[in-house]
Amino acid sequence: MVKKVVIFIIILSNLYSQDIYQKSCVECHKSLPASLQRMFMNYLLVYSGEENVKVGLFHYIRYPHKDTSVMSKLFIETIGVKRPIPRHKLSDKDLKEAIDIYWEKYKVFDKIR
Amino acid sequence: MLVLKNRVTNSILNSERKSLLRFLTLYILMSTVVILLLSIFYYQYQDKLNLANHRTQLSTYAHDLIRRLKRTHHFFDQSQIYPRDNRFKSAIYDMEYINIFSILDEKKVYFHKEIYRINSKIHFVKVLDNYYLGAKYLIIEVDDIDDWIDEVIKNIILYGVVALLLLALFGLYLSRLFLKPMRDYLMLLDTFIKDTTHELNTPLSAILANIEMMDREVMVEKNIKKLHRINIAAKTVSTIYNDLTYLVLKRENASYNIDINMQDIIYDRVEYFDILASSKKIEFRIDLEPIILYIDKEKITRVIDNLISNAIKYNKRGGFIDIILRDKYLVISDSGIGIEESKIPYIFDRYMRFNQSEGGFGIGLSIVKDILNEYHISIDVESQINIGTKMVLRW
Secondary structure (H helix, E strand, O other): OHHHHHHHHHHHHHHHHOOHHHHHHHHHHOOOOOOHHHHHHHHHHHHOOHHHHHHHHHHHHHOOOOOOOOOOHHHHHHHOOOOOOOOOOOOHHHHHHHHHHHHHHHOHHHHOO | OHHHHHHHHHOOOHHHHHHHHHHHHHHHHHHHHHHHHHHHHHHHHHHHHHHHHHHHHHHHHHHHHHHHHHHHHHOOOOOOOOOOEOOEEEEEEOOOOOEEEEOOOOOOOOOOOOEEEEOOEEEEEEEOOOOHHHOOEEEEEEEOOOHHHHHHHHHHHHHHHHHHHHHHHHHHHHHHHHHHHHHHHHHHHHHHHHHHHHHHHHHHHHHHHHHHHOOHHHOOHHHHHHHHHHHHHHHHHHHHHHHHHHHHHHOOOOOOEEEEEHHHHHHHHHHHHHHHHHHOOOEEEEEOOOOEEEEEHHHHHHHHHHHHHHHHHOOOOOOEEEEEEOOOEEEEEEOOOOOOHHHHHHOOOOOOOOOOOOOOOOOHHHHHHHHHHHOOOEEEEEEEOOOEEEEEEEO
16 A cells, blocks of 8 residues: 555656656657657757747647648658647647747757857 | 349238138148048948958858758757868857857857958858758858058058149149239239339429428418428328338348437427328327337338328328337327228238228338338237227337
């Protein structure tokens, strides 16, 4: 019994320690052939600045479409356009937060030497 | 005749000098502005030319770098090293003008100029089509080797000075051309006066001598009055005659300086002019101290004669003339019609009469000035219209 409770607590704390980005993005992306890093670079290639990238990505996650995708034609044809994440699963606020974390994680300023 | 000509051409009158100076200043000023403008155009042209030469080179650098940025972008997960090149410095900025990475020496960037100079660097701004690493603006920086500027400035100074010099010479020639009619006129007048003076000598001496010799005892009252008037007229002519002779004959002569008692000479000249003054009911108010000056008697007489005769000529009926002589100065002031302030600088010019209604050649004051200059005596003129004129001589 005690063992079960401990395991439950560990799982719970594990869940809480993951941020909103880990929870709502990474999990689903794990199985995809292109990394989130790759996708980020593609976003930069098209949208350049921080505001622009964030607004573009926000819009794409809500309204994904093959014409607005930054991925290659081949990629979209094999994987298919993602399904939009509805608001009741991820609020606007949480999505913004997730995107902010995503930006911070991969932005070029800090890494380039 | 030749001597005379030289004298005229050598003596530049104040009025002449002023118009000459005005013309030349304006002319030089305008030429300078034109040359300056041309220099600026030339400089800008050279500047553009130089930048254009750089542009081709910098554009090649930019293309090189873009190719390498593309590679960095695609392999960013493996290597995050910014592509460097020892031929130039560079920087990338995103669409929001945020610096992504920079190794520029000069951090100030103007995104909307294609190429420009800044603090001895040249910046070339390239707008990317694909935003590798998020970069929209790529800046290439090279040292601005500005040896061309020295060359350009050298050229500007050299050609500018030469052009200015040529223009100035031309201006001088032009102004001489403008002044020539005035000079010709002055020369004519000089010649005329010289010729006339010779002819006046004999008759004038005859008149003066005969007036002195006339026996007033046997004359009726009416005739004495007439003789008196003849005497005044003759003395006026004599003053003019003396001025003219001084002008055309004596001026070149060396001065014969002796100690002169100014008090005596002034009394003498006042007495001489008394008859002229009393005809206009003008009163002399004299306050003299015995002062000795080392001077040419003939010349100082011309000075005093002219000042007094002017004071009489331009005085009112029943006016006065004050003469004050002190150790360092002589004041002659009258209660006359005065001189307009704007004309005061020109009253010492030859042939300048400061009142058209009075006769005369306008040479008296030019002689005064001439003589005073020789003895380094200054003369100040203060005048108020209808109140009077005050001449102060200081030595």
